[in-house]
Structures are given as structure tokens and as C-alpha cells.
Amino acid sequence: MKKLSPKNYEEALQQLEKITESMQNNDLPLEEALAAYQQGQELVKYCQQKLAEVEQKLQVFDHGELKELKLEGGE
Template sequence: MVRTNPANPHESGASQPATPAASEMKYEAAVAELEQIVQNMEAGQLPLEESIAAYRRGCELLKYCQQQLSDAERKIQVLEDGSLREFDTAGGEAQ
């Protein structure tokens, strides 16, 4: 029986765990993954095909994060009717 080296999945042919769609992630997790992708790409150590895949994933995460921030801003504007008010921790429910 031939064993592969689990420490190096690229050589073993082992499939990588499925990456969740950005829309299934929490904002903070998406930002953390995006930061990791940027670090990996800036290091210049990824092969061409992995760089292209990382770029695509980064674009997906960036678009998702920008949409989440935009949605949060719209919610705040609706809740506050466009005017700045003091935050009241005792009143109202969080949505």
C-alpha cells in the first residue's frame, strides 16, 4: 500500500477541503481569508494556477465584504433616518 505525505497535500494529490461560498461566511471570517490571500500573493510564492485561483477567490471575498459594509450602512441610515443620534443601549431591539 502506497502512503502519501499528508504534510504536503500538493504532492499527494489529496483534495483540499471545500471552500465555503463567501455568502455563507461571516464578514470577519471573509476579511481574515482575504487578508491571508493578499499575504500569500504578495509573498510571490504561489504557482501561476494557484495565483489565478487566489485572485478569483479574493475578488469574490472583496465583493462580498463591500456588499456587507454597504448593507450595514444602509441599515444604520434607515434606523436613524439619516441623522446622527446618541446610541441608546436600553431602548429598541437589535435586528
């Protein structure tokens, strides 16, 4: 399976969806399925890292003071 470096979160997610689809359809021989799984794991880590970065950047003003945005209820 060709290894691709994602340019952004959306591209990584698309690559991950393609890998998942090909693995679910049993389109890959065992060796390629293992490589696809490993690439999928790397893409998952990349996406988690990007989401964590965005979460850290989310801030709001509260009475003229910049504070971290806290989302409740899993939003």
C-alpha cells in the same frame, strides 16, 4: 487554493488577508495565484455587500423621527 465561504465580514476579511499575504510572498504557482486572485475578488465583493447592508441599516433618531445616519468626512 481551497475555496472557503465566509460566515461573516470578519472571516471574509481574514481570508482576504491570507490570500494577499500568500500572493505577496510569491508562495503560489501561476495557476494557484490566478485562482487565489479570483477568490479574492469574490471576497472583496462579499465585504462590499456586507458594508453596504450595514450602511443602509444605520439610522438615528432626530427629534423623535427615525432618519438615515449620514457620516461626514469619510468616517
